[in-house]
Amino acid sequence: MKFCTVKQYFDDENNNNVTNGIATTVIPLPNKHLKIKANNKEMEQYEQELLRNVMPQELTKLILAANYLNFKEALDFFCRTVANAIQNKSVDYVRKFFGLESDFEPGEEEKLCKEFAWSFEGVDED
Amino acid sequence: MEIVRRRRAIGENMNVSPLARKAKNQKLNDEQNTDRISNLPDAVLQHILTLLETKDAVKTSTLSKRWQYLWMSITDLVFMEDGPDKRKKRVQFMNFVERVLVLRDSSDLTLFVLSCDVLNDASRINAWISAAVMHKVQVLSIGLGSDENSRCNSEEPIVLPHCLFTSESLTYFYLESFVLLKVPSSIRFSSLKTLKIRFAIFPDDRSMQRLFSGVPVLEDLTLDACCWWNVRSVCISAPMLKTLTIYETVDSLDQDDCQFLIFGISLKYFYYGGALRNEYFFYKTSSLMKAVIYLGMEKTL
Numbered sequence: 001m002k003f004c005t006v007k008q009y010f011d012d013e014n015n016n017n018v019t020n021g022i023a024t025t026v027i028p029l030p031n032k033h034l035k036i037k038a039n040n041k042e043m044e045q046y047e048q049e050l051l052r053n054v055m056p057q058e059l060t061k062l063i064l065a066a067n068y069l070n071f072k073e074a075l076d077f078f079c080r081t082v083a084n085a086i087q088n089k090s091v092d093y094v095r096k097f098f099g100l101e102s103d104f105e106p107g108e109e110e111k112l113c114k115e116f117a118w119s120f121e122g123v124d125e126d
Numbered sequence: 127m128e129i130v131r132r133r134r135a136i137g138e139n140m141n142v143s144p145l146a147r148k149a150k151n152q153k154l155n156d157e158q159n160t161d162r163i164s165n166l167p168d169a170v171l172q173h174i175l176t177l178l179e180t181k182d183a184v185k186t187s188t189l190s191k192r193w194q195y196l197w198m199s200i201t202d203l204v205f206m207e208d209g210p211d212k213r214k215k216r217v218q219f220m221n222f223v224e225r226v227l228v229l230r231d232s233s234d235l236t237l238f239v240l241s242c243d244v245l246n247d248a249s250r251i252n253a254w255i256s257a258a259v260m261h262k263v264q265v266l267s268i269g270l271g272s273d274e275n276s277r278c279n280s281e282e283p284i285v286l287p288h289c290l291f292t293s294e295s296l297t298y299f300y301l302e303s304f305v306l307l308k309v310p311s312s313i314r315f316s317s318l319k320t321l322k323i324r325f326a327i328f329p330d331d332r333s334m335q336r337l338f339s340g341v342p343v344l345e346d347l348t349l350d351a352c353c354w355w356n357v358r359s360v361c362i363s364a365p366m367l368k369t370l371t372i373y374e375t376v377d378s379l380d381q382d383d384c385q386f387l388i389f390g391i392s393l394k395y396f397y398y399g400g401a402l403r404n405e406y407f408f409y410k411t412s413s414l415m416k417a418v419i420y421l422g423m424e425k426t427l
Contacts, residue, residue, distance in 0.1 A: 067170055095190075
């Protein structure tokens with residue numbers, strides 16, 4: 001049902017996708033879901049509490065784990081958290097958040113910014 | 127302007143196969159490698175993009191080469207021209223919408239929201255709506271403003287594209303527009319379940335009849351502060367209509383004097399707010415479970 005690949009996870013000896021720390025965060029989620037399944041507000045509070053202890057950088061690892069374990073609700077939740085974190089932020093902020101570096105040729109990036117100029121207006125302060 | 131946030135409700139068949147298994151053998155000792163996102167497969171990144179506002183999703187094209195084209199298959203597009211200096215940014219806004227629609231790939235759209243003033247760009251706006259319909263959009267929300275905010279601008283009727291009125295994919299349609307709404311001679315929304323029209327001025331009896339006869343599976347109809355001066359009578363008899371909501375305009379004390387003949391074979395809920403500017407006749411409403419009728423002249427209901 002929810003955890004098609006949990007068996008696989010435990011079978012895989014050389015599992016580098018889901019480190020122990022991540023597993024302890026992700027795996028209890030479905031049980032909690034079942035317990036509070038009708039009560040969205042309680043689930044929201046639980047999720048907020050969970051995230052308070054998680055660094056933003058860990059989020060991508062959580063997403064990777066949830067994806068590997070085929071756990072749709074957790075994947076959706078973590079993706080929403082990332083989306084909220086980068087909403088209306090500058091491109092530089094988002095790059096730093098993801099640890100990305102621009103690999104565009106000089107001038108390419110400026111062309112794109114010009115093409116979509118309206119979307120670069122009114123971003124939040126970094 | 128009602129913003130339709132149906133992203134999580136509609137056909138969420140996001141098929142994210144665990145492609146991350148490919149990265150199974152990749153060591154996660156990436157303390158040296160600070161790139162935290164490239165391990166994720168495209169499908170997951172695109173899911174994140176779908177959860178962003180359209181302008182933020184499109185902006186990610188400048189993050190790096192990998193991200194340059196990822197946004198192009200997002201299923202929800204929301205374009206809202208707002209803010210205190212929207213006139214100054216008008217050209218940029220129009221160009222932005224144009225570029226996004228041109229560059230987006232041919233995959234189906236789920237949601238398309240457009241809220242902007244018409245000004246002199248009626249044909250461009252119509253082209254955008256046609257594009258959304260061509261991409262089999264399911265949820266469409268159009269809010270068209272005019273400069274003077276006048277409700278009697280009958281020299282400038284809004285003529286939406288014909289293909290919209292024969293869309294087979296549309297399940298939810300919200301239209302808000304202070305102008306005369308012209309409807310084509312052939313109307314068939316074969317999948318439309320929810321129709322909400324706000325502020326529109328309806329032209330005559332026959333076009334209203336065509337509209338309300340062309341919605342065979344309609345379940346929820348809302349007519350909010352519309353103008354019925356030009357309509358003498360209209361018959362609403364959608365066989366599956368469960369919820370009917372009518373809010374009358376409170377702009378003046380004049381009567382609109384339109385007769386509504388409502389055949390409510392499946393009608394369960396009726397909500398009304400207004401001062402009885404029109405007359406309402408109900409037939410065959412044995413299924414009616416709840417009716418809320420608010421009589422008053424207050425502007426806000």
